[in-house]
Amino acid sequence: xxxxxxxxxxxxxxxxxxxxxxxxxxxxxxxxxxxxxxxxxxxxxxxxxxxxxxxxxxxxxxxxxxxxxxxxxxxxxxxxxxxxxxxxxxxxxxxxxxxxxxxxxxxxxxxxxxxxxxxxxxxxxxxxxxxxxxxxxxxxxxxxxxxxxxxxxxxxxxxxxxxxxxxxxxxxxxxxxxxxxxxxxxxxxxxxxxxxxxxxxxxxxxxxxxxxxxxxxxxxxxxxxxxxxxxxxxxxxxxxxxxxxxxxxxxxxxxxxxxxxxxxxxxxxxxxxxxxxxxxxxxxxxxx
Numbered sequence: 001x002x003x004x005x006x007x008x009x010x011x012x013x014x015x016x017x018x019x020x021x022x023x024x025x026x027x028x029x030x031x032x033x034x035x036x037x038x039x040x041x042x043x044x045x046x047x048x049x050x051x052x053x054x055x056x057x058x059x060x061x062x063x064x065x066x067x068x069x070x071x072x073x074x075x076x077x078x079x080x081x082x083x084x085x086x087x088x089x090x091x092x093x094x095x096x097x098x099x100x101x102x103x104x105x106x107x108x109x110x111x112x113x114x115x116x117x118x119x120x121x122x123x124x125x126x127x128x129x130x131x132x133x134x135x136x137x138x139x140x141x142x143x144x145x146x147x148x149x150x151x152x153x154x155x156x157x158x159x160x161x162x163x164x165x166x167x168x169x170x171x172x173x174x175x176x177x178x179x180x181x182x183x184x185x186x187x188x189x190x191x192x193x194x195x196x197x198x199x200x201x202x203x204x205x206x207x208x209x210x211x212x213x214x215x216x217x218x219x220x221x222x223x224x225x226x227x228x229x230x231x232x233x234x235x236x237x238x239x240x241x242x243x244x245x246x247x248x249x250x251x252x253x254x255x256x257x258x259x260x261x262x263x264x265x266x267x268x269x270x271x272x273x274x275x276x277x278x279x280x281x282x283x284x285x286x287x288x
Contacts, residue, residue: 018084019056022048025094025118027267028081028109029056030102032124032249033192034154034181036063039099043252046260050267052094057081059101061188063180068191073198074108081105082113092116095267099123100223100249101192107202110211119212121263124249126224127232129201138193145186154181163220163248173253206236213239214266216259218247219287234285240266243287258288 019037021044029044031037037044037056044054059077060068085093095118098106103125110117130138144153158178159167167174206213215233217226226243233239242262247254 018088021045021054021056022051023053024051026053026055026090026092028085028093028096028106029054030096030098030105031056031058031062032100032102033059033196034062034184034189035099035101035177036180036183038063038180039177039250039253042256043097043260043263046264047267050264052267055085055090059105059188060191061185062192063183065188067185067187071191071194073195074105075112075200077105077195078109078112081109082116085116093118095119095121097121097123097263098125099252100125101196104196104199107206108200110209111200111202111205114209114211117211119214119266121214121216121266123216123252123259124218124221124224124229126229127201127203127206128228129199130197135197138197142190142193145189150186150189151182154178160222161249163218163222163246163254166246166248166250166254170253173250177250203232203235206239210238212266214242214263215239216242216244216251216262218249218251218254219243219245220247221249223249230285241285243285245287255288262286262288 027047029037029040031039036058040056044056047054058065060066060072093116096106096109098104098121100123103122106120106122106125107127110120141153144150158174158181161177162170162174213233213236215229217229219226230241230243233241244251244255244259252259
């Protein structure tokens with residue numbers, strides 16, 4: 001069993017109530033838009049039992065974090081996190097695991113503090129910036145929120161996080177996602193939309209960084225299509241790529257055992273940063 005304690009801190013753009021589980025090499029775990037750390041309960045238990053210390057932090061206006069009082073971008077949140085980790089005596093992360101929006105923050109952190117990042121696990125999280133269609137949809141979403149139609153929007157999009165039919169197969173997870181999403185404040189959601197639309201392009205950085213990376217995508221992801229994410233990852237020399245054949249945007253729930261097995265296996269290998277000399281070095285692609 002893992003143990004847990006909580007540390008709270010305040011900042012004008014606030015990620016608060018950092019939750020710490022277990023002990024050992026430190027892994028930072030970052031959740032998605034409309035989510036919270038609560039979605040990671042099974043993963044946290046499994047990783048803590050493997051001998052890692054897990055740090056979870058909720059985005060502003062999500063989970064236990066208060067409403068943001070000013071706009072933010074992922075680079076500013078990365079700097080805030082780095083300072084808080086340093087204050088906690090954590091000078092290097094063994095790995096960062098980011099799901100969707102959490103992956104954007106993970107990428108921002110790794111690009112700004114590469115010497116403090118041991119490896120990266122991206123779950124359903126593109127490395128490219130938002131395209132015109134994505135920005136259009138997010139802008140529509142923001143319009144719904146500003147007009148008081150948050151519940152209507154959530155009802156229309158929640159099921160799209162799952163592969164078709166999986167919202168019924170995983171009814172408990174679907175209900176939990178609905179509960180967590182409804183706890184997100186409108187202010188928190190609007191701030192996140194602005195940050196998502198303005199996210200940076202980190203592809204060139206990771207192609208040259210030599211950072212060990214595990215990229216997991218869902219074959220039936222209706223939020224971010226698997227194809228472009230796989231194509232980008234294949235250009236990264238130390239990327240290991242896994243396609244979950246029965247998953248949508250929530251592979252760590254829809255194929256929980258397979259996803260955890262891949263993550264734990266990647267972490268057990270203790271991957272190390274290497275110079276990029278052979279453009280195909282260490283790259284692998286697996287569908288499960």
